[in-house]
Amino acid sequence: MSGPGAAPGTGGPAPARPVRPVRPVRLGPRSVAALVLVSAVGVAAFGWPLLADPASGPAHSGDAPWLFALLQPLLLAVAVAAVADTGLGAKAVAMLGVLAAAGAALRPLGAGTAGLEPMFFLMVLSGRVLGPGFGFVLGALSMFASALLTGGVGPWMPFQMLAMGWVAMGAGLLPGPHRLRGRWEVAVLAAYGAVAAVLYGVVMNLQGWPYIAGMATGISHVPADPLEVKLAKFAAYVLATSLGWDLPRALLTVVLTLTLGGAVLRALRRATRLAAFDAPVAFTAPPFAGTKGGNPDG
Numbered sequence: 001m002s003g004p005g006a007a008p009g010t011g012g013p014a015p016a017r018p019v020r021p022v023r024p025v026r027l028g029p030r031s032v033a034a035l036v037l038v039s040a041v042g043v044a045a046f047g048w049p050l051l052a053d054p055a056s057g058p059a060h061s062g063d064a065p066w067l068f069a070l071l072q073p074l075l076l077a078v079a080v081a082a083v084a085d086t087g088l089g090a091k092a093v094a095m096l097g098v099l100a101a102a103g104a105a106l107r108p109l110g111a112g113t114a115g116l117e118p119m120f121f122l123m124v125l126s127g128r129v130l131g132p133g134f135g136f137v138l139g140a141l142s143m144f145a146s147a148l149l150t151g152g153v154g155p156w157m158p159f160q161m162l163a164m165g166w167v168a169m170g171a172g173l174l175p176g177p178h179r180l181r182g183r184w185e186v187a188v189l190a191a192y193g194a195v196a197a198v199l200y201g202v203v204m205n206l207q208g209w210p211y212i213a214g215m216a217t218g219i220s221h222v223p224a225d226p227l228e229v230k231l232a233k234f235a236a237y238v239l240a241t242s243l244g245w246d247l248p249r250a251l252l253t254v255v256l257t258l259t260l261g262g263a264v265l266r267a268l269r270r271a272t273r274l275a276a277f278d279a280p281v282a283f284t285a286p287p288f289a290g291t292k293g294g295n296p297d298g
Contacts, residue, residue, distance in 0.1 A: 035169075039166070042162045049209055049210050049234075051227075095272075096134070096138060096141065099138055099142070100138055100141040101145065102122060103138070103146065104119075104148075106119040107142075107146040116249060116252045117252070119146070120196070123139050123164060124189055124193045124196065125171070125264050127167075127169060128172060129265060130268070136165040137165070138168050139161070139166070141161075143160045147160070156208065163203055164200070167197075171189065174189075182262075186257060190253070191254075193254060194253055194254050197253045204242075205238050205242055218236070221234075
């Protein structure tokens with residue numbers, strides 16, 4: 001006789017269906033459009049030193065970063081509002097606040113020490129478990145909070161927010177979120193974290209490179225240079241100024257992911273299940289409805 005959990009026509013239990021992870025921030029059409037818009041403007045913001053009109057000359061070469069620094073927070077606000085419009089509930093906001101505070105607290109631990117930034121591994125793992133929408137908001141908010149915590153507020157902050165949002169969002173877009181588990185998943189995340197940590201430094205160099213234009217060095221940004229010359233100078237600038245910071249950051253991300261990644265992933269997934277982001281909210285009458293002073297009427 002078949003049990004209640006038996007498959008039709010058999011005496012054995014029904015095969016278990018894979019449990020899909022619950023996303024606290026679900027990407028709808030508006031949120032996707034907003035993220036694409038912000039990312040497109042971000043690409044233009046980071047890439048303008050390479051694509052600047054040679055006829056613009058150096059007189060206004062410093063205007064674009066300030067313009068984009070003013071524009072980025074407005075576009076990020078549009079993205080956050082659109083993402084929230086798709087279902088960012090109170091429990092998701094609470095988890096976002098906790099993880100953003102943890103990321104902001106981790107960043108100063110390695111600041112100023114060969115580029116070591118332990119927050120990267122937390123952003124990658126959080127984006128993997130909680131999805132690209134949550135990851136983008138978490139990365140941007142963590143950078144904003146850490147800038148306030150460390151006093152690192154400046155024209156570079158919107159660029160840092162956007163770049164860290166990309167890092168966490170990219171982890172949420174990695175393949176196999178429903179199947180890949182265990183050591184292989186940790187290895188994939190470690191490899192992604194290493195690449196993302198280096199690329200983060202490279203794109204942030206695009207933001208800072210034009211500021212040395214007045215130093216008249218061989219690697220200074222000159223708007224009149226052709227694109228191939230700019231690329232060669234930028235590569236030399238990266239090698240000379242930041243690669244010694246980017247590689248230790250990548251190495252630390254790999255070490256932390258390989259040693260702590262499994263435990264952190266399990267903790268994040270358990271917290272997500274317990275939070276039950278997709279559980280419907282139902283309002284019921286209080287147990288003593290129709291009573292007075294805690295005693296039944298009459």
